[in-house]
Amino acid sequence: MNLEKLSATLEKEPKYRYQQVNKFLFQDYISSWQEASSLPQVLREKLAKECPLEIKSEVKINLKQKGNQKALISLADGALIETVLISQKSGKKENKEARYTVCVSTQVGCPMACTFCASGLKGFTRNLSFGEMIEQVVFWNRALKGIGKVDNVVFMGMGEPFLNYQEFIKAVKFMNNPETMNIGARRLSVSTAGIISGIKRLAGEKIQINLAISLHAPTDSLRQKLMPVAGKNKIEDILRAVDNYIKKTGRRVMFEYVLIKAENDSEQNALTLAKLMAKPLYLVNLIPYNETGRYRASQPETIKKFKEILESKGVATTVRLSFGAEIEAACGQLKNRRAHK
Ligand code: SAH
Secondary structure: OOHHHHHHHHOOOOOHHHHHHHHHHHOOOOOOHHHOOOOOHHHHHHHHHHOOOOOOEOOOOOOOOOOOEEEEEEOOOOOEEEEEEEEEEEOOOOOOEEEEEEEOOOEEEOOOOOOOOHHHHHOEEEEOOHHHHHHHHHHHHHHOOOOOOOOEEEEOOOOOHHHHHHHHHHHHHHHHOOOOOOOOHHHEEEEEOOOHHHHHHHHOOOOOOEEEEEOOOOOHHHHHHHOOOHHHOOHHHHHHHHHHHHHHHOOOEEEEEEEEOOOOOOHHHHHHHHHHHOOOOEEEEEEEOOOOOOOOEOOHHHHHHHHHHHHHOOOEEEEOOOOOHHHOOOHHHOOOOOOOO
16 A cells, blocks of 8 residues: 555546545545445546555455454565454453454654663664555454444554654554544554654644653663663653653553562562652553573563562552463564464
8 A cells, every 4th residue: 555656646637536545545444445436436446546445454354253464564665564453342251342442553663772672673674654654553444344344543562652752653644634544643552662752743633642651760870771771861851751741641651660570570660660650640651571592581570579669659550451462462572473374
């Protein structure tokens, strides 16, 4: 799919064609132009030639299987990205309706080099275009046809969204647009390793999505060890930008903290973190570590204790259900294990 080329191809067509095409692509989720029944045959053929709808995916998906799934999409230049579908059942037992969340990648690889993260260790290839971000959601919506549709999007796949800000925000606005995907702003979330310029820019946007900050350590020295690139931004400066964001938007901000055994999970770490986080609109989300290499995950008792300490100091704390551990879907694990299909 090439959204830029699509606009160019439709340029000489009457305006209402855009609406028709948007509906076919982003509401009906057609996968061939032949399905676009109300378009003239000549235009369908032209579009089929110039803007093929095929999304090259290497993974067979089977939505009858319960739980989460991932797909490897190969882009026009051969670059590979992974995108994950997380299904959650909600509601009463007899009336279980699934909610679907897509975890979107924003870059091929990642320049942040976080030592606990598999994408970080593999280096950076290139930024994704906004169309390549949209494509990941379109891919899952096509797969869900007749079953459901994507309810939430989290920009938490491979890459650092705020180092690709322009394309990222374009994708957000596109997903939110009622004429295209119509996903509510409250159902869109972004996670950053703490890129201050991005936090500032997001605070100035008209569209307010959910913001999460990957903190992972309560001191600069420990943070720099775990996050050698992102750790160069001082925690104090990140929190100042977050406080400004909260002042401007009135929105809650989530701080992610991956618990890694004997690295950042001590009682002292919890106490130091509590001092930083005891603010009204701060929320700490503790993430059980998905083991990808040199570190080990904290014990469940350690996680429990860590949470108790934070809560005893008045910090709002949740523990992330380890969605995706079984399909190796933590950000850092994407793309690494291609043999695992
Ligand atoms: N670059 C952005 C977004 C991608 S990562 C960021 O750093 O926030 C999304 C989240 O997954 C981050 O909080 C990241 O630190 C975390 N993560 C990375 N590798 C992980 C792993 N192996 N186990 C658990 N969480 C991981």
